[in-house]
Amino acid sequence: MTAYDDLMAFQRETEALAQVAGRLGWDQETVMPRGAAPQRGEEMAAMESVLHARRVDPRIADWLTAIEPSNLDDVGRANLRHIKRDHDRAARVPAELAARIARVTSAAQGTWAEARAADDFAAFAPTLDEVIALKREEGAALAEGRGIGIYDAMLEDYEPGTAAADLEAMFGALRPKLSELRAAVREAEAPPVLEGVFDEAAQMALTSKLARHFGYDLTTGRIDKAVHPFSSGSGLDVRITTRTNALDPFNCFYSTVHEVGHAAYEQGIDSAYLLTPLGRGVSMGVHESQSRIYENQIGRSRAFTGWLFGEMKDAFGDFGVADEDTFYRIVNRVSDGFIRTEADELQYNLHVLLRFDLERALMSGDLQVSDLEAAWNDRFEADFGYKVDRPSNGVLQDVHWSVGLLGYFPTYTLGNVYAGCLHEAMRVALPDLDADLARGDTSAATGWLRNNVQKHGGLYAPREVIAKACGQEPGEAPLLAYLEKKFAQIYDI
Amino acid sequence: MTAYDDLMAFQRETEALAQVAGRLGWDQETVMPRGAAPQRGEEMAAMESVLHARRVDPRIADWLTAIEPSNLDDVGRANLRHIKRDHDRAARVPAELAARIARVTSAAQGTWAEARAADDFAAFAPTLDEVIALKREEGAALAEGRGIGIYDAMLEDYEPGTAAADLEAMFGALRPKLSELRAAVREAEAPPVLEGVFDEAAQMALTSKLARHFGYDLTTGRIDKAVHPFSSGSGLDVRITTRTNALDPFNCFYSTVHEVGHAAYEQGIDSAYLLTPLGRGVSMGVHESQSRIYENQIGRSRAFTGWLFGEMKDAFGDFGVADEDTFYRIVNRVSDGFIRTEADELQYNLHVLLRFDLERALMSGDLQVSDLEAAWNDRFEADFGYKVDRPSNGVLQDVHWSVGLLGYFPTYTLGNVYAGCLHEAMRVALPDLDADLARGDTSAATGWLRNNVQKHGGLYAPREVIAKACGQEPGEAPLLAYLEKKFAQIYDI
Known part of the structure; x- marks a missing residue:
């Protein structure tokens, strides 16, 4: 096994876990018994925690260092590009900040839904303020030293390039x-x-x-x-x-x-x-x-x-x-x-x-x-x-x-x-x-x-x-x- | 956070992941598109690999050592008993043997189904022989030094005590x-x-x-x-x-x-x-x-x-x-x-x-x-x-x-x-x-x-x-x- 093979085997397992996590979302919106919601929250959080740990796994950096991209074909280099970007992103955001964003946005969704039902923006504003502040902090961490703006860094999550x-x-x-x-x-x-x-x-x-x-x-x-x-x-x-x-x-x-x-x-x-x-x-x-x-x-x-x-x-x-x-x-x-x-x-x-x-x-x-x-x-x-x-x-x-x-x-x-x-x-x-x-x-x-x-x-x-x-x-x-x-x-x- | 709290937080996440893995089985038998089977195999294997890693996590032994059971109530001691048994079990079976059992039994199920369809026991016998040998090896590892038989050790997986x-x-x-x-x-x-x-x-x-x-x-x-x-x-x-x-x-x-x-x-x-x-x-x-x-x-x-x-x-x-x-x-x-x-x-x-x-x-x-x-x-x-x-x-x-x-x-x-x-x-x-x-x-x-x-x-x-x-x-x-x-x-x- 080369470093590339090891990296790809690890990544394949991560991709499979990401599919499982995604299907939890499908299940929740289609077939989940409505009383299961509190437990589902913990299940999703547990999957997220597993996926996060894999994204920041220090072995990824070792594998990336050990791989010589010029030995790879186009597909190999494209894989490397994606893995490197995801790993860099995960490494740039402090775990504590990532956890805070997860916690705040998870609660914010409920606050937003209630505010919308009540047609009361003021009830949502303090929460949104917190979200914006956290995302700005995250964006700054993602952009730091790269000569790009905070909003450019946010865009990268959805539209790289x-x-x-x-x-x-x-x-x-x-x-x-x-x-x-x-x-x-x-x-x-x-x-x-x-x-x-x-x-x-x-x-x-x-x-x-x-x-x-x-x-x-x-x-x-x-x-x-x-x-x-x-x-x-x-x-x-x-x-x-x-x-x-x-x-x-x-x-x-x-x-x-x-x-x-x-x-x-x-x-x-x-x-x-x-x-x-x-x-x-x-x-x-x-x-x-x-x-x-x-x-x-x-x-x-x-x-x-x-x-x-x-x-x-x-x-x-x-x-x-x-x-x-x-x-x-x-x-x-x-x-x-x-x-x-x-x-x-x-x-x-x-x-x-x-x-x-x-x-x-x-x-x-x-x-x-x-x-x-x-x-x-x-x-x-x-x-x-x-x-x-x-x-x-x-x-x-x-x-x-x-x-x-x-x-x-x-x-x-x-x-x-x-x-x-x-x-x-x-x-x-x-x-x-x-x-x-x-x-x-x-x-x-x-x-x-x-x-x-x-x-x-x-x-x-x-x-x-x-x-x-x-x-x-x-x-x-x-x-x-x-x-x-x-x-x-x-x-x- | 005491060692018990840490252990239980870790365990709670494991239990949530086990629920997710179990639901993949439900999905497979009820709503999964039939063409998804090969991918599903990898998803289940990835979940099993995550769960196995958690069961043998060395922190569990540390937490168990640090906890004084007499400080716990009945519920706490019962939790400890279950966690300890699962951890001991996982620790007793060498990872290489567990992986071999997983691989062989995963394939054996298909061999069995084909043999059953063909009404041909001889087609299944060599595979079953392999399963029995592996399970005997596993049972011996589980029973070793405890003054119980191999079959007693197997029973413990389903009916402790x-x-x-x-x-x-x-x-x-x-x-x-x-x-x-x-x-x-x-x-x-x-x-x-x-x-x-x-x-x-x-x-x-x-x-x-x-x-x-x-x-x-x-x-x-x-x-x-x-x-x-x-x-x-x-x-x-x-x-x-x-x-x-x-x-x-x-x-x-x-x-x-x-x-x-x-x-x-x-x-x-x-x-x-x-x-x-x-x-x-x-x-x-x-x-x-x-x-x-x-x-x-x-x-x-x-x-x-x-x-x-x-x-x-x-x-x-x-x-x-x-x-x-x-x-x-x-x-x-x-x-x-x-x-x-x-x-x-x-x-x-x-x-x-x-x-x-x-x-x-x-x-x-x-x-x-x-x-x-x-x-x-x-x-x-x-x-x-x-x-x-x-x-x-x-x-x-x-x-x-x-x-x-x-x-x-x-x-x-x-x-x-x-x-x-x-x-x-x-x-x-x-x-x-x-x-x-x-x-x-x-x-x-x-x-x-x-x-x-x-x-x-x-x-x-x-x-x-x-x-x-x-x-x-x-x-x-x-x-x-x-x-x-x-x-x-x-x-x-």
């Missing part, structure tokens, strides 16, 4: 264009709204068919219901959840397709990378690019919604929509709303950009938590043209900050930007794609994504895998062009 | 009496057999009602289907499985009640013991006493089956059984058969006693694996009066030996013996129990078991908890008296 300045430039170009397009759409005549009651069992049956049509492999996956849809797991056990609402079947279908995008990414990774650092999606942004392109550029396209319209008629009978064109416009209707997760394709990124600016200001100290609610409400009104009516529709709507996810929000929009780039390249590579999609056949599209993005797993850096797939550096232009064209056509502007 | 000689005396008294009763029953006129087709969804609905009537708490549990029914987990997350067969609803109902007995034991333990060594059922024998008394002495009693008869009529309509008395006799019918797990209350223990004698002979070297099949067949014919027709109905029917469970079988009969003792004492304490059971109300019975057995968890030694509950040392006489009275009445002998 992307700096705050890159995002500022990209998002700065997006925001005015999105606002402009949004304003034009709001002045135009809106499509009708879907009405009626849609049997939930029939929704689940069709959602399962949709998942299979998008290439989700149910021999290594499964679909359950959960309050918040998610995808969970890597390798040979990648599970998704969805939800049903009798009045809103699109919520079920597009949640499913979104999560299938995440799951298909994990299932599409080269099986040689199973239980290695390359065997997981490479970043949150690239992950979101897959879920978004499945959901929007493919799933909400005119061609694919034509097929879905027929499927819905088969499942629910005549549901009051005249034809495919009307159905397409209904699916893509732009509606006023406060909630990011319910936002349409056009407005979604404005929600994200707001959070990106506010959380950078919080981290830099330019914005105090005590001023956050007012800052949120001002910015929201500036971007959307109407006032936030209550904190649960505003600053308290997302769980992220309470659990210490700072630097995570921008990956949503980065994923949309990447999806725009990939879609442009995919359409060039597959000029007849719409004919397939109109038959409900996504295999050419998902196959292209598998071969150009998914199979690589962690082999390349996030931005690199997108650039390779597209043949050029990613930027916001393709997403903007796609949105402008799509909504100009739907809204006749 | 019970020696082979105790079981030999008890089982020696049981066997002739059971054979005699069985012979008399076989000469008498048998009750009819249940016939018909029973809707499986209706079986599941009634099985869930049965589980609740036996006090299973579904806020900390759940019922799923699995090929082999089992109970899994301790504390606040105790799940059971059952199965359905359209032709045999009793299989579903009594599997459920049996597993509810196991699960109720775990749920009934004093909540102060959560995630400590006292927070689990104390031994396999005591566990089986609960599952068996729920299933047989309560569930198959004349009074309770009267209620069940009415429930089945409600669920399935008239199913061709005239009255409660006939139903009772059908439920308790003694039938010929080869399979232990399908055996009735009367014959079950004869199956176990056969295995007990054979596995002791294998461990002592008095019996060679090459002679095992013939020895099994001879003994079976002697005890049951007809020949084994094929290995899958004989020596290959149980998984236990392939996975290294030697010393486990006798705990099934010990559990029945304990159930007999508990039932005798419970009937004295609850003279009007039958009136409750006839209404489907088991709460007095299960309440008595909870207060006298279940709540103690691991506080007392296994035999001690039974003796305390019964007010006398346990023995086989009550079980025999119960069986003789019951079957004499049913078979009119």
Whole structure:
């Protein structure tokens, strides 16, 4: 056994344990008896403690020292890069600080949920203040001596290789264009709204068919219901959840397709990378690019919604929509709303950009938590043209900050930007794609994504895998062009 | 923090990790996508490796040395006793031997399954030979210098405090009496057999009602289907499985009640013991006493089956059984058969006693694996009066030996013996129990078991908890008296 073999054997066990820990989360959201919650908290903490101890295991440094990277192939060097980054990260954060963050964010989630239920930001503010202070301390430890900012260091946890300045430039170009397009759409005549009651069992049956049509492999996956849809797991056990609402079947279908995008990414990774650092999606942004392109550029396209319209008629009978064109416009209707997760394709990124600016200001100290609610409400009104009516529709709507996810929000929009780039390249590579999609056949599209993005797993850096797939550096232009064209056509502007 | 506090904090984390590992087993048998199997093997191995490292952690010995037991209360001393035994056990078995056993038994299970499917004992014999040799080596390490036999040491894993000689005396008294009763029953006129087709969804609905009537708490549990029914987990997350067969609803109902007995034991333990060594059922024998008394002495009693008869009529309509008395006799019918797990209350223990004698002979070297099949067949014919027709109905029917469970079988009969003792004492304490059971109300019975057995968890030694509950040392006489009275009445002998 060489040092590399020893390191990889150790890492393989760590990856397996991380899968176990992740599945506890799946279990909790789907099948766990509700009375098990207190015990589950201890089980998760115990797994975290085991994983943390492995991440800072001193043998890793010894192995890394003993390995000569030039003796390795590309895969070996990529593994080393991931392991080294994780180890450096764990080593930079003092155990005492990591434990404090874990403790505070664990309690903060409950405080946030109560404050949201009570629509009382003041009840959450002191806790959030504590979280921000701790994350700032962590960010400083991560950035120290590296010539990068605290927020850059936070971003690395979710999107390695992307700096705050890159995002500022990209998002700065997006925001005015999105606002402009949004304003034009709001002045135009809106499509009708879907009405009626849609049997939930029939929704689940069709959602399962949709998942299979998008290439989700149910021999290594499964679909359950959960309050918040998610995808969970890597390798040979990648599970998704969805939800049903009798009045809103699109919520079920597009949640499913979104999560299938995440799951298909994990299932599409080269099986040689199973239980290695390359065997997981490479970043949150690239992950979101897959879920978004499945959901929007493919799933909400005119061609694919034509097929879905027929499927819905088969499942629910005549549901009051005249034809495919009307159905397409209904699916893509732009509606006023406060909630990011319910936002349409056009407005979604404005929600994200707001959070990106506010959380950078919080981290830099330019914005105090005590001023956050007012800052949120001002910015929201500036971007959307109407006032936030209550904190649960505003600053308290997302769980992220309470659990210490700072630097995570921008990956949503980065994923949309990447999806725009990939879609442009995919359409060039597959000029007849719409004919397939109109038959409900996504295999050419998902196959292209598998071969150009998914199979690589962690082999390349996030931005690199997108650039390779597209043949050029990613930027916001393709997403903007796609949105402008799509909504100009739907809204006749 | 005292040394005791440190030890218990460490132990609490270990217990939480053990719960996580156990739940992986539940997941595998119920919801895991079938394609996940190879990855799951690595996940389980990784968890086992973590748990093993904790069991042999050198800090445990330091803590144990630093603790003065006389400063502790009964609970503290009981915790210490469990931790010390587990640590001594882990320390006695060389890591290399433990790893070999894990590797060999993991592969042996597959070899056994294939041999059973092919009805070919010779295909399994070399593997079993290897397992026996390794377990003998392990038993020798466990027994060394303690003045106990190898088989005594194996027993300790499942039934601490019970020696082979105790079981030999008890089982020696049981066997002739059971054979005699069985012979008399076989000469008498048998009750009819249940016939018909029973809707499986209706079986599941009634099985869930049965589980609740036996006090299973579904806020900390759940019922799923699995090929082999089992109970899994301790504390606040105790799940059971059952199965359905359209032709045999009793299989579903009594599997459920049996597993509810196991699960109720775990749920009934004093909540102060959560995630400590006292927070689990104390031994396999005591566990089986609960599952068996729920299933047989309560569930198959004349009074309770009267209620069940009415429930089945409600669920399935008239199913061709005239009255409660006939139903009772059908439920308790003694039938010929080869399979232990399908055996009735009367014959079950004869199956176990056969295995007990054979596995002791294998461990002592008095019996060679090459002679095992013939020895099994001879003994079976002697005890049951007809020949084994094929290995899958004989020596290959149980998984236990392939996975290294030697010393486990006798705990099934010990559990029945304990159930007999508990039932005798419970009937004295609850003279009007039958009136409750006839209404489907088991709460007095299960309440008595909870207060006298279940709540103690691991506080007392296994035999001690039974003796305390019964007010006398346990023995086989009550079980025999119960069986003789019951079957004499049913078979009119």
